Amino acid sequence: MPYFRVTVTDPDLPADAQRALAEGLTQLAVSVLRKSGARTIVHLNLVPADRYFIDGKPLTGDREHDHDRDRDAHVEASITAGTNSAAEKADFIAAAGELLTNVLGPLPRSGVALHELHPESYGYNGVTQFDFYRRAEDAPEPTAR
Numbered sequence: 001m002p003y004f005r006v007t008v009t010d011p012d013l014p015a016d017a018q019r020a021l022a023e024g025l026t027q028l029a030v031s032v033l034r035k036s037g038a039r040t041i042v043h044l045n046l047v048p049a050d051r052y053f054i055d056g057k058p059l060t061g062d063r064e065h066d067h068d069r070d071r072d073a074h075v076e077a078s079i080t081a082g083t084n085s086a087a088e089k090a091d092f093i094a095a096a097g098e099l100l101t102n103v104l105g106p107l108p109r110s111g112v113a114l115h116e117l118h119p120e121s122y123g124y125n126g127v128t129q130f131d132f133y134r135r136a137e138d139a140p141e142p143t144a145r
Contacts (some may be wrong), residue, residue: 081116
Protein backbone atom coordinates (compact mmCIF):
# COMPACT_ATOMS: atom_id res chain seq x y z
CA MET A 1 0.00 0.00 0.00
CA PRO A 2 2.06 2.95 -1.12
CA TYR A 3 1.22 6.39 0.16
CA PHE A 4 2.65 9.26 -1.88
CA ARG A 5 2.86 12.78 -0.53
CA VAL A 6 3.72 15.20 -3.32
CA THR A 7 4.65 18.76 -2.41
CA VAL A 8 4.48 21.23 -5.28
CA THR A 9 5.25 24.93 -4.93
CA ASP A 10 2.20 26.07 -6.83
CA PRO A 11 -1.06 26.47 -4.91
CA ASP A 12 -2.80 27.17 -8.24
CA LEU A 13 -1.55 24.06 -10.03
CA PRO A 14 -4.15 23.31 -12.73
CA ALA A 15 -6.45 20.34 -12.15
CA ASP A 16 -5.14 18.54 -15.24
CA ALA A 17 -1.57 18.70 -13.87
CA GLN A 18 -2.79 17.45 -10.49
CA ARG A 19 -4.52 14.50 -12.18
CA ALA A 20 -1.44 13.79 -14.29
CA LEU A 21 0.73 13.58 -11.16
CA ALA A 22 -1.75 11.35 -9.31
CA GLU A 23 -2.35 9.07 -12.29
CA GLY A 24 1.34 8.97 -13.22
CA LEU A 25 2.53 8.06 -9.73
CA THR A 26 -0.18 5.43 -9.39
CA GLN A 27 0.80 3.92 -12.74
CA LEU A 28 4.46 3.86 -11.67
CA ALA A 29 3.52 2.22 -8.37
CA VAL A 30 1.76 -0.53 -10.33
CA SER A 31 4.22 -0.97 -13.19
CA VAL A 32 7.56 -0.41 -11.45
CA LEU A 33 6.96 -1.24 -7.78
CA ARG A 34 4.37 -3.99 -8.41
CA LYS A 35 1.81 -2.38 -6.08
CA SER A 36 -1.96 -2.43 -6.24
CA GLY A 37 -3.44 0.65 -7.86
CA ALA A 38 -6.56 0.23 -5.72
CA ARG A 39 -4.40 0.49 -2.57
CA THR A 40 -2.26 3.42 -3.80
CA ILE A 41 -2.87 6.85 -2.28
CA VAL A 42 -1.54 10.11 -3.73
CA HIS A 43 -1.81 13.22 -1.55
CA LEU A 44 -0.99 16.51 -3.24
CA ASN A 45 0.29 19.28 -1.00
CA LEU A 46 0.23 22.52 -2.98
CA VAL A 47 2.16 25.27 -1.20
CA PRO A 48 3.24 28.83 -1.98
CA ALA A 49 6.86 29.08 -3.14
CA ASP A 50 7.71 31.37 -0.21
CA ARG A 51 7.06 28.43 2.15
CA TYR A 52 9.59 26.19 0.37
CA PHE A 53 13.24 26.82 1.17
CA ILE A 54 16.43 25.92 -0.67
CA ASP A 55 19.73 26.79 0.97
CA GLY A 56 17.77 28.47 3.77
CA LYS A 57 16.07 30.91 1.40
CA PRO A 58 12.50 30.84 0.14
CA LEU A 59 12.24 29.65 -3.43
CA THR A 60 10.93 33.09 -4.42
CA GLY A 61 14.07 34.61 -2.78
CA ASP A 62 15.81 37.64 -4.23
CA ARG A 63 15.61 36.48 -7.82
CA GLU A 64 13.59 38.18 -10.51
CA HIS A 65 10.06 36.90 -10.45
CA ASP A 66 9.85 34.02 -12.87
CA HIS A 67 6.95 31.65 -12.17
CA ASP A 68 8.71 28.62 -13.66
CA ARG A 69 11.72 29.20 -11.38
CA ASP A 70 9.35 29.47 -8.40
CA ARG A 71 8.11 25.93 -8.96
CA ASP A 72 9.68 22.86 -7.41
CA ALA A 73 8.41 19.52 -6.19
CA HIS A 74 9.26 16.67 -3.88
CA VAL A 75 7.72 13.18 -3.69
CA GLU A 76 7.82 11.09 -0.53
CA ALA A 77 6.52 7.54 -0.70
CA SER A 78 5.82 5.16 2.15
CA ILE A 79 6.17 1.55 1.06
CA THR A 80 6.45 -1.76 2.87
CA ALA A 81 10.06 -2.70 3.61
CA GLY A 82 11.38 -5.72 1.78
CA THR A 83 8.83 -5.71 -1.04
CA ASN A 84 11.01 -4.11 -3.72
CA SER A 85 14.51 -4.67 -5.05
CA ALA A 86 17.16 -1.97 -5.22
CA ALA A 87 16.75 -1.91 -9.01
CA GLU A 88 12.97 -1.41 -8.75
CA LYS A 89 13.45 1.45 -6.30
CA ALA A 90 16.09 3.09 -8.52
CA ASP A 91 13.83 2.70 -11.57
CA PHE A 92 10.93 4.24 -9.65
CA ILE A 93 12.99 7.22 -8.47
CA ALA A 94 14.22 7.89 -12.02
CA ALA A 95 10.74 7.54 -13.55
CA ALA A 96 9.09 9.68 -10.86
CA GLY A 97 11.69 12.41 -11.41
CA GLU A 98 10.98 12.30 -15.13
CA LEU A 99 7.22 12.47 -14.44
CA LEU A 100 7.70 15.60 -12.31
CA THR A 101 9.67 17.31 -15.09
CA ASN A 102 7.21 16.22 -17.79
CA VAL A 103 4.20 17.54 -15.85
CA LEU A 104 5.71 20.59 -14.12
CA GLY A 105 8.57 21.62 -16.38
CA PRO A 106 12.22 22.07 -15.36
CA LEU A 107 12.62 22.09 -11.59
CA PRO A 108 15.60 23.42 -9.60
CA ARG A 109 15.88 20.63 -7.01
CA SER A 110 13.04 18.13 -7.33
CA GLY A 111 13.45 15.02 -5.23
CA VAL A 112 11.96 11.60 -4.66
CA ALA A 113 12.29 9.70 -1.38
CA LEU A 114 11.15 6.17 -0.66
CA HIS A 115 10.52 5.48 3.02
CA GLU A 116 10.46 1.77 3.72
CA LEU A 117 8.34 0.92 6.74
CA HIS A 118 8.38 -2.38 8.58
CA PRO A 119 5.21 -4.38 7.77
CA GLU A 120 4.31 -4.56 11.47
CA SER A 121 4.43 -0.74 11.70
CA TYR A 122 2.42 0.12 8.60
CA GLY A 123 -1.15 -0.67 7.63
CA TYR A 124 -4.29 -0.01 5.66
CA ASN A 125 -7.89 0.01 6.94
CA GLY A 126 -6.73 -1.01 10.41
CA VAL A 127 -4.76 -4.05 9.24
CA THR A 128 -0.96 -4.12 9.33
CA GLN A 129 0.83 -5.05 6.15
CA PHE A 130 2.24 -8.05 8.04
CA ASP A 131 -1.29 -9.34 8.70
CA PHE A 132 -2.44 -8.45 5.18
CA TYR A 133 0.32 -10.51 3.58
CA ARG A 134 -0.11 -13.34 6.10
CA ARG A 135 -3.86 -13.50 5.38
CA ALA A 136 -3.16 -13.54 1.63
CA GLU A 137 -0.79 -16.49 2.08
CA ASP A 138 -3.32 -18.37 4.25
CA ALA A 139 -6.22 -17.82 1.85
CA PRO A 140 -7.31 -20.98 0.03
CA GLU A 141 -6.60 -21.18 -3.67
CA PRO A 142 -9.68 -20.44 -5.79
CA THR A 143 -11.20 -23.55 -7.32
CA ALA A 144 -11.89 -23.79 -11.02
CA ARG A 145 -15.52 -24.11 -12.03
